[in-house]
Amino acid sequence: MSTKPFFVSSPGKVILFGEHSAVYSKPAIAAALDLRAYLLVKPSEDPNIIRLDFPDIGLSHSWNKNDIPWTKIKEYVQAKEGKPQISEELIPEIIDLLSDNLNVPGMLYSVRSTLPIGAGLGSSAAIAVCLASAMSILGGHVAKASVDYDAKSTSKNHEDEEFIDKWSLMGEKCFHGNPSGIDNAVATHGGAVMFQRMKNPAAPSVRTNMRNFPPISLLLTNTKIPRSTAALVAGVSALNTKYSKTSASILDAMEHLANEAYQVMVKPFFGPEETRTLRELTEINHGLLVALGVSHPSLEKIKIIGDSHRIGATKLTGAGGGGCAITLLNENVSKAELDNSLEEFEANGFETYRTSLGGKGVGALYYENVQEDKREEVFSEIAFTKFKDREEIIQALGVQNVSGWKFW
Numbered sequence: 001m002s003t004k005p006f007f008v009s010s011p012g013k014v015i016l017f018g019e020h021s022a023v024y025s026k027p028a029i030a031a032a033l034d035l036r037a038y039l040l041v042k043p044s045e046d047p048n049i050i051r052l053d054f055p056d057i058g059l060s061h062s063w064n065k066n067d068i069p070w071t072k073i074k075e076y077v078q079a080k081e082g083k084p085q086i087s088e089e090l091i092p093e094i095i096d097l098l099s100d101n102l103n104v105p106g107m108l109y110s111v112r113s114t115l116p117i118g119a120g121l122g123s124s125a126a127i128a129v130c131l132a133s134a135m136s137i138l139g140g141h142v143a144k145a146s147v148d149y150d151a152k153s154t155s156k157n158h159e160d161e162e163f164i165d166k167w168s169l170m171g172e173k174c175f176h177g178n179p180s181g182i183d184n185a186v187a188t189h190g191g192a193v194m195f196q197r198m199k200n201p202a203a204p205s206v207r208t209n210m211r212n213f214p215p216i217s218l219l220l221t222n223t224k225i226p227r228s229t230a231a232l233v234a235g236v237s238a239l240n241t242k243y244s245k246t247s248a249s250i251l252d253a254m255e256h257l258a259n260e261a262y263q264v265m266v267k268p269f270f271g272p273e274e275t276r277t278l279r280e281l282t283e284i285n286h287g288l289l290v291a292l293g294v295s296h297p298s299l300e301k302i303k304i305i306g307d308s309h310r311i312g313a314t315k316l317t318g319a320g321g322g323g324c325a326i327t328l329l330n331e332n333v334s335k336a337e338l339d340n341s342l343e344e345f346e347a348n349g350f351e352t353y354r355t356s357l358g359g360k361g362v363g364a365l366y367y368e369n370v371q372e373d374k375r376e377e378v379f380s381e382i383a384f385t386k387f388k389d390r391e392e393i394i395q396a397l398g399v400q401n402v403s404g405w406k407f408w
């Protein structure tokens, strides 16, 4: 257990194929984004106080440890070899997770994110993974992260990542009830995956790493229309109940197209024919998501602008209903066509990101891995909560900029 301050960080994701159908045990393909959440954990000045400080969403809350009925809670906690065990039900897990704090002094948990919130890029999962990894560090349930940013992933400690992945799913359950688990899997492990939740909820999901993820040229456009994943997932569930056969056919079609996309993406040679197939599948996937009722006029607008300038294939990504769309760019798209689209996106109030996919998963920045004369500044709560924008956070803490970040 560490009582020195530390940071953890985990990435958002882009779902290329299979959002929503992933909830119904269909395969889906997603990759880590270079936008991330950061969580600072620091001992409280008053050791009896547990404090959450989430300035991005204007939330600050404190508990006095002595007001929490720890002894009663502990009766519900199941542990194996000292590690809290995950079960299917949510409530006991939350209690279990909280009870990990029994043996630690009061802590401050402060979160900042470079991810747009509620935009389909998995900001909720990035937060859930940060919290799960911080609790795992505090509870002594994982080994110290020790793999450098540039090191090859072969030396990864899979057991610890699996533990964090499983517990972060509990966090995603708090956010939207019935998550597939794909977002927290990518936020934990990074890279790119083909993911499939099993029909039996007790069975672990299947995750196939896609090591040779093809170099897809991708544009990410945010409508900035806020929406909640929980409401959209519930909407699809209602459609499934009302039109079960029709909806089952749509979900089956999504399964086939994710499988076809996977076959194309793992080919040793990824040329123009393969990128064209991916664009065609992207178009079909968007159409199926529209049929499930999760698009939005602003997402259709992005699609119309992209299509009219012929820049590539556009689909919504994540839960939809607003949030982001992705465009798989044509290889021969002209600069003029692209600039015209970008101008129109901006004129409509949309924000465009150029991103790279397949980056690092969860990582930690420990006190002792920061140069002694810089520690006070790096772990300053005041500085952390006051960063003005994404660029300031990335400059001061970015896993790719700041030496000392370690991965499992």
Ligand SMILES: Nc1ncnc2c1ncn2[C@@H]1O[C@H](COP(=O)(O)OP(=O)(O)O)[C@@H](O)[C@H]1O
Pocket (backbone or CB within 6 Å): 037, 054, 055, 056, 057, 111, 112, 113, 116, 117, 118, 119, 120, 121, 122, 123, 124, 125, 127, 175, 176, 227, 228, 229, 230, 318, 319
């Ligand atoms: N930076 C943040 N600080 C605090 N909470 C956050 C932050 N980012 C995301 N969240 C939580 O995640 C929720 C959004 O999750 P969700 O609706 O699944 O959208 P998405 O995961 O696509 O961004 C927010 O309402 C909030 O509860």
Ligand SMILES: C[C@@](O)(CCOP(=O)(O)O)CC(=O)O
Pocket (backbone or CB within 6 Å): 018, 019, 020, 021, 022, 023, 119, 120, 121, 122, 123, 124, 178, 179, 180, 181, 182, 183, 229, 233, 317, 318, 319, 320
């Ligand atoms: C709609 C869904 O497939 C993805 C949701 O992603 P996001 O919260 O919109 O980033 C739900 C899930 O897989 O848990």
Ligand SMILES: [Mg+2]
Pocket (backbone or CB within 6 Å): 122, 123, 124, 125, 175, 183, 229
């Ligand atoms: Mg989410």
